[in-house]
Amino acid sequence: MQDKYQPAAVEAAAQQYWESALAFRAAEDSARPKYYCLSMFPYPSGRLHMGHVRNYTIADALARYHRMRGCNVLQPMGWDAFGMPAENAAIQHGVAPAKWTYANIGYMKDQLKRLGFAIDWSREIATCRPEYYRWEQWLFTRLYEKGLIYKKLGAVNWDPVDETVLANEQVIDGCGWRSGAPVEKREIPMYYMRITAYADELLAALDDLPDWPEQVKLMQKNWIGRSEGVEVHFPYEMATVGMAGVLKVFTTRADTLMGATYVAVAAEHVLAARAAANDPALAAFIAACRQGGVAEADLAAQEKQGMDTGLRVVHPLTGEYLPVWVANYVLMGYGEGAVMAVPAHDERDFDFARKYGLPVRMAVRSTCGAYDDVSAPWIGAYAEHGRLTNSGKYDGLDFQGAVDAIAADLAAKGLGQKRVQFRLRDWGISRQRYWGCPIPMIHCADCGDVPVPDAQLPVVLPEDVQITGRGSPLAKMPSFHECACPRCGKPARRETDTMDTFVESSWYFLRYASRDNPDAMVDARADYWTPVDQYVGGIEHAILHLLYSRFFTRAMRDCGLIGLSEPFTRLLTQGMVVASSYYRMDEDGGKRWFNPADVDVVIDGRGRPISATLKTDGLPVTIGGIEKMSKSRNNGIDPQTLIDQYGADTARFFIIFAAPPDQQLEWSDSGIEGASRFLRRVWAFAHGLGENDGLPFPAALPKTLADPRREIHLRLRQANHDFGKRQFNTVASAAMKILNALEKTARDEAGANAVVREGFSILLRLLSPIAPHIAHALWRECGYGDDILDAPWPEPSADALAQDEIELMLQINGKLRGNIRIAAAASKADIETAALASGAARKSMDGKPARKVVIVPGRLVNIVV
């Protein structure tokens, strides 16, 4: 054994051993419980970042732990390889997206291998390869034929200068990121996946996911947003609108219908267009609403603006005419693109009504009475439920009674009915981009939209392409889009849009199980491995990716491809990795960001950072606070430096130790030293461990050995509990505490060798999922066995934990005043007697009688005086 811990050599040897033993090659095996451990696959951006290392270290710890628990583990890895950054790199550096992507994959794969993850690389997939995406295209045509994919108009960000569609991320303050031109909303035809057909099921099935974080289920529930309400029809006529029809709105507050004083429609609504036809001012307002991007966060944050269309609709119950306004806070994509406005009982309507002098009419009496005086100036909307007032025949009804009565009356008039509305919208998957999976459709003048037949799949994305950032590359390539109609054979045009990259990531976990099958998307092996037992990934995917995957699994189930409904049994959402940022102000007012690696931080006598200087010039930089590691803030720490300097085990151990997996991890360079020091101590301890002396485990240990052994088994018990909770940082703490106990154990008594060797074997096995290389090396070198990978997981021994006497804390009036030692088996009466008799109690009670004695077995006695 090397005296000194040399991680590079230890890790290379362990990795070589695993590789030549095919240690992580997974095969179906009905004899053991299977454990499919999946990490969200990375986008091949160039290099691993700290978030990747954290994600895969957590998953690897789980994979290795379950293997030692006797499971047949599958841990695959692949590449979410389509996406915008490859096109951006092509524009900036002139390198083809495919070439750039494959080079990145090569580099990052080496990095992953150096981290020693227990990955079955034989199952590697890259979504940009035709072998992968042909099945996505194949499924697209199935879903199209089933009616789960359809075409309609959808709004996009249009850059009028570059004549290209921009992602929300590429719209900065309402302008195109490259051209700087103001962005407009534009409606274009797009393909949509009918996820709303599964809204009810996706919502209800959240209850069948007990091992998902509550917060994720809650976010999904709110995203799907099922609401029960009433569809209300406001008729309109030739006289007031110039055509006859009904304006439909959906409301969850039909009880307030008698308080409606206007209706508001989205700028894209048909009535808005109608009114604008002969009203230039209104047309200008609608055009202004079209300015800016489509991101809902921006729309919701902007100031409420509106304009009277001059049109009037009829209140369905009173027959009164209500004005129709166009308002920028009404979204065309939600519900009917129109709302009834009740300023008295809705905050947004109230703000809008006050701004434009629209009437406020009370319909619900507040329970507190504060809003009852209709003549007093209104201070805000009363949005709570209450009994109706000022509402004619409905006066006095409560919320449910009023909704029922009003819905019944509307139904009788044919002007509405109760219905359910979802917030969830169908998923628009068309992208006017190059580096994505081509949508397998052909547009024929005679036959319309025709899916590409199976025999012609895959529609291969050409790799020899010029990316300029202007227009759609595929639309400029006749060799790609000129084709024959599969139905009639006449010249036709191939669809040049590609699919949203979320489509590839919605089913990749199924393909890992069948990745070498050229004849089918999935096969029986997927039935063995799925559902995924443990999914690990960033909390930022809590809604979209996870919801799309849940939808896709059901869509594939309904195509008869799989039997599964829920793809991920257990979910761990990992927190972000954040770090300090440093900057200087430029002359033009911009900030120039410096990487933490290039900055020296000056600390005061107590370790508080007080200033920072740049290493290269020694001049001060401003400390910009702690933020998500990102390119824009230049505060990313390259994990490669860490691995090169300390080794993979140290990097892994530190990342696990620094914070619980689901919480934000704040990067600090100094903490890594502690992890490194600990592993060096483990190595040194193994070096001085000594051979197994072969003596049997002593029947009765002296206290000097029983105490450390008890400590070790207590820590093991805690570690096992924490492993179950997925709280790995305290597992790492437990390992440190075990080493502390081992180092303090006296080695001169009979039985010491057995106690210490047992304790160290526990330590190595606890460490194995987190720092597998050093555990692998020391397990063999200390003679515990050949391979720690399949060593049995340790369990605490009842024997080691037993004790005759325990210590209880003694409280007087809830304040700690001392301890009492008492037999572990003592009754409550004995404990009370002992507590009252103790010196600490008599001193603190000051002669007053005990009013009450609270005893918590095994913990405390509280005497209330």
Next chain:
RNA sequence: GCCGGGAUGGCGAAAUCGGUAGACGCAGCGGACUCAAAAUCCGCCGGUGGUGACACUGUGAGGGUUCAAGUCCCUCUCCCGGCACCA
């Protein structure tokens, strides 16, 4: 704006069911070893007062429930994630 989460020493954090707040580690301070440094080892380490035993105080702010609150309830502040074309 809407939805979700978070806040505990100088720092990362721990506290299993409402039961000793700050385990474990980092940084810092003091000491040992060394010609010296590094490494290593030992000790101290929330705040205030006290030589000390100890006392008081302390988990973002304010209120409440309880014998007992970091933990439960109400109100508020700040920070972070998501908001459908970043992945």
